[in-house]
Amino acid sequence: MTRTLTATALLAVALATSAHAQQPKTVFTVVRPTQWGAYNLNPFAPNDQHLLPTNSAIYESLFYIQGLNGKVTPVLGTKSAWSKDNKTLTVTTRSGVQWSDGQPFTAKDVAFTFNYLQKYPALDTTGLWKSGLTSVKTSGNTVTFSFNRANTPVFQYVAQQVIVPEHIWAAIKDPVTETNQKAVGTGPFVFDSYSQQALRVLKNPNYWMKGQPYVDAVVWYATNSNDAALLKLLKGEADYGYIGVSDPKGGYASKGPNYTYYWPVSGSNYLYFNTTKAPFSDPAFRRAIAQAINTDDVAQKAYAGVARAANPTGVIPAQQQAWLPANLRNASLKYNPQAADAALTAAGYKKNAQGVRLGKDGKPLPAFKILVGAGWTDFITMAQVISEDLKQVGLNTQIDQQAWSSYAGGLQGGTFDLGISWGWGGGPNPYYLYYQSFSPEFSAPVGKTASSNLAHYTDPAITKALAQFRGSNDPATQKKAIGTIAATVTRDMPWVPLTDRFEFSLYNTSRFTGFPTAQNPYTAGTADDTAGARLMYLNVKPK
Template structure:
């Protein structure tokens, strides 16, 4: 108990003295390897500007959509229906909910929130209005009606995840971009209590609409200056939860104590992006042959010591494959001899020295593989990829760049090959493919592409994406997805290398009820996300 008492003393010193006479009993402690800034609880501000509890404990959305499996959990909304033409979304909102100041929540607050995004477009970071929302109104206290100029059912997760604010307060705020909202009023399971540069605390909302929940009295966040320092607090039992990346979570954390657990669900992949605007990467046959010549299982093993697996070459994550991967779609098999033969067959022969030649008969140049500077996992991936490509006659060089030039190179199309995560994702593969290959997410070389890093477009893929978003019929969506998968796996504008996981680590010394593979009630996302709200609601003191 000495360590926990020591931490309690540290928190008492770090936090402003609360007006509450009695200190909370069951305090859930989260360790965060970051340094936070000013006291900002503006739910419209970007995640790196508002404080951690804002969208995880204080404010709430209409629904929570689990990106692992697409499951929809009601929050301030209780049910939703699309009209026959998929141009009207009707949401029933929850009765009996109170804002933290005691006033009643209603559908009118939800309608105000969406219209507020229209009034101040800079707040609409999900581009809800640009993607077809035409009107938002409450027809009564428990009915929200959203109308659309075009059918776009795939907008639902963005509608569902929008944090709802009270009209009575925010209608008076005319500069929402700079508003710090130091005393937030939400509907969430916790209310703001105290804050310092080392720790911050929220207290259980005694009037929360879920009777009997949360089971804990408070959540405290403690900051550290590194992943290692955060992990040490978990190992010492000084924290209950930490979103902390590690090279080897089994040996580095789980095996160091009987109560040390981690759940790292796969929510995306890491990719080798090919710049399809440059020869020879503009040749699908060349890209496919390279993809066949890379041993992605070895890439995953070397980069993550078995904590991550090789990705399926469709790019569809494991939790979505059963529903969305067309039956019988096998991952591209590593075969160096086949890759070598395919390159020759496509017109890229070898000279007497074993160097691969272009179609013009001249030796191909040394290709650069762009990675983030110091990112050991990506650097390791690039080393394995380069070694494999060397075996089929291609020379590569690792190009480490600081974040601004790394991301800038990917987005402006000045790279040859680059390793990065998927710049898109959601509860179905549509979100990944749309943001990765949609024409609107691309740009001319030298201009900034929001997320289509390979600058690959295909009329068949574009049409299928439109077909998918215009229907709520699952069978029709699966047919469209099959078209997309076939095209992408044929053209290989990228090579999915490894699965990419969330980093939820927790200690069961004092609490139970964490999300697990057996009970994935959230997607394992970080402590400041909407999914974390479900963790704060479900963890129970032992």
């Protein structure tokens, strides 16, 4: 069964005289619970500044790396290999690919793109040229990336950098502000029309994957809320939406056989300790606090049973089997307030006659603030559960709701006591989470900005293990390094992993098949403006 746009839909997307006289027959519809910004198709711009199809439908990268399990899917690159010393990466580029204006794609476009990042450092948002990259050169259909030190995890950032045509971008002198409204890419779709209510891309007739995509167009519709977007899915007016709802099973999937969802666990929520200040600088104090918190209860009350308590290592379920030692794969934080109470006393934090916990100096500990985002009901609920738990061991807390700027500033500047946030790092294996969370280069002194090490915690064993991982391409060596880091983190507890975090893909499957699912996870369930979504737009088929 195909889907034909209604007259109302056509009015929404036909914002100007289209160059395409014939309207598409098979249209895949995406509903968006937010508005989008200006007419900008610059693939170098941050995701919140360019339009949704830019890096999901129009432009492509060398490879797609599935964020849950690390599976690599070739795109504009067909294969890659590291040299024996892991300082040279060679990528073979795909032949027979055309840009959407008919010009041939070559390895020179790849080299141009990466050298363009060096010429305009503001575009190098993953810091490739600060990560040891020294040159990018071509020979025939291969591209050679040379580094001054071994750093194998950088492959993810090389692989997923979108590639632009040299014959277009060489003439653009201010790529930071360029809006690129006549985008030329290699992707499965070309841009067609724009308004604040609807966006449309049309099938690229010269796309290099013969027979794909299976749809003639993808249309995005904007709504003003999650509820409005959800209603469009329930009414059959949309096929897909990246929408967070409180109960995807009971509030959506239970309403009919065509209402399905794919919510893979892609991260965790954490209670961060500010390890720059006492008593949170004391690992014994942190371990006792972790033992006093019922993370099962936190997950149940914050997410109505949809989320589970997180693994104490912070490693997501999809990566535990491959990367964690056997004793940590199914580990959980043992909630035991009696043991936590005793541990605090044994560590020098006694109680007075009134049951108030004292510091090592014998003075009552203050009421500690738990920093959360203002109005973030899930984090506020987590903080409420934690506050009640900590009362049982003689510790008083206050929930400190802050607007984003002061919330993020407090976490990054090291001026908080306790704070709840997601992990500010992640990737296709645990290295990326641990590197961004605990590497010294992502920390900073109090008052300065730590980019992602929110606990402001470092440990020599972790720093050494991160370096061992970077310097090797051997799976056994890398797994051993991850095991060292996981064991150190669970011993020192610079954070308390609280609950799982999800991606939020909802489908109405009445018209299309071929969606990514838990049974066929060819993407990580990421949002409609990501490279993962490109694979979905390629693979959905009309029923």
